[in-house]
């Protein structure tokens with residue numbers, strides 16, 4: 647039976663993943679969090695030792711914090727185990743670490759594990775490819791009041807899809823955190839806006855706006871189960887993949 651280890655096990659996502667995995671008949675090898683104490687479920691310990699967890703697991707799932715990424719990658723490399731990374735708020739240095747580690751173990755990294763969001767990204771890429779930069783692209787997201795990073799990983803994933811469709815680099819064209827006298831919108835920019843409040847699991851809307859008309863496509867997550875299901879499916883898919891870096895496209899057949 648597949649043994650899943652969960653980094654960030656005591657968090658909102660860690661607990662949702664443990665529940666989905668157990669309902670699917672998989673074994674939870676254990677979990678880590680910052681404190682490293684307690685139980686994830688009766689008999690399933692939470693520790694602060696990523697290497698011990700990696701050694702006991704067939705695959706690791708990480709929904710924790712960017713600051714813990716390096717230790718989690720080191721543990722997976724030492725134990726030669728694949729890892730699915732769902733943690734968001736990653737910066738270019740984190741992506742460089744993932745690229746480097748993916749030469750030694752299979753790694754799936756994604757800002758969103760749900761089927762719906764990944765299909766939305768494919769649609770956004772197609773729309774951006776067909777419409778020229780008379781069409782302004784804006785990405786609006788809303789999440790619960792506890793979320794600590796912005797824009798969301800999903801908003802960035804959708805921005806990357808739009809940039810791919812346009813044949814441009816997102817880093818050179820993104821407009822984030824507008825405030826005050828910002829000047830007019832740059833032609834070809836991809837804009838981001840983040841709202842926070844209440845218990846929203848994750849809403850994303852992509853707006854393509856031209857003179858006189860507007861296309862709006864989006865996704866609303868009604869709960870975290872959709873992310874947990876995708877994470878468990880992705881982790882199972884990752885076992886047996888060759889060393890390399892992956893996203894959800896292969897898992898979902900998109």
Ligand SMILES: NC(=O)C1=CN([C@@H]2O[C@H](COP(=O)(O)OP(=O)(O)OC[C@H]3O[C@@H](n4cnc5c(N)ncnc54)[C@H](OP(=O)(O)O)[C@@H]3O)[C@@H](O)[C@H]2O)C=CC1
Pocket residue numbers: 653654655656657658659660678679680681709710711713714731732733734735756757758759760799873
């Ligand atoms: N890709 C996707 O589809 C999704 C991604 N996410 C992302 O997943 C991440 C977690 O989200 P969520 O569960 O809501 O957040 P929580 O804050 O509920 O959980 C984060 C967990 O990580 C733990 N943690 C903190 N530091 C460490 C560490 N050094 N080592 C191990 N664990 C640590 C925290 O422990 P402690 O409480 O002790 O600090 C906590 O248990 C976020 O980045 C979020 O954006 C969320 C949903 C879907």
Ligand SMILES: O=C(O)C1=N[C@H](C(=O)O)C[C@H](O)C1
Pocket residue numbers: 734735757758789793797798799800801847848849867
């Ligand atoms: O923090 C969350 O909750 C979520 N984070 C991910 C993100 O940053 O996009 C995915 C999902 O929207 C929920």
